[in-house]
Amino acid sequence: MSVVLHGSLGWVLDSCSLIDRGYSPCIRWRENQKSALKCSFKRQCFQVFKSYYNENNRADVDAGNTEVLKKTCKPSKKRKRKHHELNQGEIDSLVFHEKIKSVILEGTKYLVDSAQPLGYLNGQTNVDKEPLPSQECNLAALCEMAKDLPLVEDEEQERGAQLLVGEDGCTSHVDLFSQVTENKADWATVVTVMGEEYVIPPHTAFLLSDFTRIQPLVHYGTRFDLIVMDPPWENKSVKRSRRYGSLPSSQLKRLPIPLLASPNCLVVTWVTNRPSHLRFVRDELYPHWGVEVVAEWFWVKVTTFGQFVFPLDSPHKKPYEVLVLGRYRCSADISESPSETSEVPVEDQRLIVSVPSALHSQKPSLSEVLKPYIGADAKCLELFARSLQPGWTSWGNEVLKFQHVSYFNLTPVDEKAEAEDDCTAKEKQAQGFDSPGKT
Numbered sequence: 001m002s003v004v005l006h007g008s009l010g011w012v013l014d015s016c017s018l019i020d021r022g023y024s025p026c027i028r029w030r031e032n033q034k035s036a037l038k039c040s041f042k043r044q045c046f047q048v049f050k051s052y053y054n055e056n057n058r059a060d061v062d063a064g065n066t067e068v069l070k071k072t073c074k075p076s077k078k079r080k081r082k083h084h085e086l087n088q089g090e091i092d093s094l095v096f097h098e099k100i101k102s103v104i105l106e107g108t109k110y111l112v113d114s115a116q117p118l119g120y121l122n123g124q125t126n127v128d129k130e131p132l133p134s135q136e137c138n139l140a141a142l143c144e145m146a147k148d149l150p151l152v153e154d155e156e157q158e159r160g161a162q163l164l165v166g167e168d169g170c171t172s173h174v175d176l177f178s179q180v181t182e183n184k185a186d187w188a189t190v191v192t193v194m195g196e197e198y199v200i201p202p203h204t205a206f207l208l209s210d211f212t213r214i215q216p217l218v219h220y221g222t223r224f225d226l227i228v229m230d231p232p233w234e235n236k237s238v239k240r241s242r243r244y245g246s247l248p249s250s251q252l253k254r255l256p257i258p259l260l261a262s263p264n265c266l267v268v269t270w271v272t273n274r275p276s277h278l279r280f281v282r283d284e285l286y287p288h289w290g291v292e293v294v295a296e297w298f299w300v301k302v303t304t305f306g307q308f309v310f311p312l313d314s315p316h317k318k319p320y321e322v323l324v325l326g327r328y329r330c331s332a333d334i335s336e337s338p339s340e341t342s343e344v345p346v347e348d349q350r351l352i353v354s355v356p357s358a359l360h361s362q363k364p365s366l367s368e369v370l371k372p373y374i375g376a377d378a379k380c381l382e383l384f385a386r387s388l389q390p391g392w393t394s395w396g397n398e399v400l401k402f403q404h405v406s407y408f409n410l411t412p413v414d415e416k417a418e419a420e421d422d423c424t425a426k427e428k429q430a431q432g433f434d435s436p437g438k439t
Contacts, residue, residue: 010351022201022390028190036413044128092275112306121306135406143397146177201390223262225378230270257289261328291326301356
């Protein structure tokens, strides 16, 4: 059950189950031969048992190694920080936190209390003690090198996207950097590209590139009803960790949102807890694109026991992140039909509660949460994506990062036995054994 609970205050999500929905059935192409697989995302990535863990024992906590945790979780000696007056940014952060604190506290308590009788957020009993996957991602570096390659001619781009897999299962001809690539199959596909295996969800399109090569996405010719983005915001933590390259806020204005958005497109941006970033999105970025702010939501990160992953009043890291939602108000020269102008109002200050991934910057899927506001057949786009979603188009310089096979459990399927089970199930159904009220 991917959406555990939907109430008046928000949602409780099972993020791992949300991912798994897109990977059944699944096939693997190797040497032009295909085989069936059972595919699921590694659940140990979503095992966070203890709040306020520090970086030294984070891996032990996330992997569920509680015995190691008991030995290592000793109070650490920290140098006392010299008292200093708050700067303007810190004052703004404190004011914003106090403004929303009661919404986070009361809403989370209500949602967690409602989810626990359903068997969720009671603490995980089946602990997977396998270590976290640690695949080194070189996609951004490959994008940098690809800048030296010539772009596909405009007339070729206008012919549409390229297929990920040919009829013979071949992927060697695919150019991921200068054309949108599509998996049109009804099933997930494990393929080898650039010497590595990746799991690609069904009905997915993606472009692996940075700002300098985003034009093929515009040439793709699709206007989207939902655009979600998770920009690589600049901050001290990112600079210290060097986990990924950051981007100055001003550069975000270069994104061609007016060329990608349909009338009344819902635009959703993940924002850090820095008030300057939030102000930039609300007061500069959205107005620059012609997007009207309609709501602010909060992603609340909890442990498997339903506790905040960090203290709510922590001066350093907060257990929540902000999403700014807006509607694209297109210019008058675009003709609109009555169906295009209709829109569902978006409620303000809703919460999305889930156990966060232990993998850096992996956000929960918003597909189910946002569906009521965009319609079931909406065309969806994710910018700065690090993974793919079934039915979505995705763009970014690490767009396949979390699609690497190292993040999945892949088990060969006995197709003959499965077909026999299917046949037996259909026979029972025909005889009425599965009908309501029968045993």
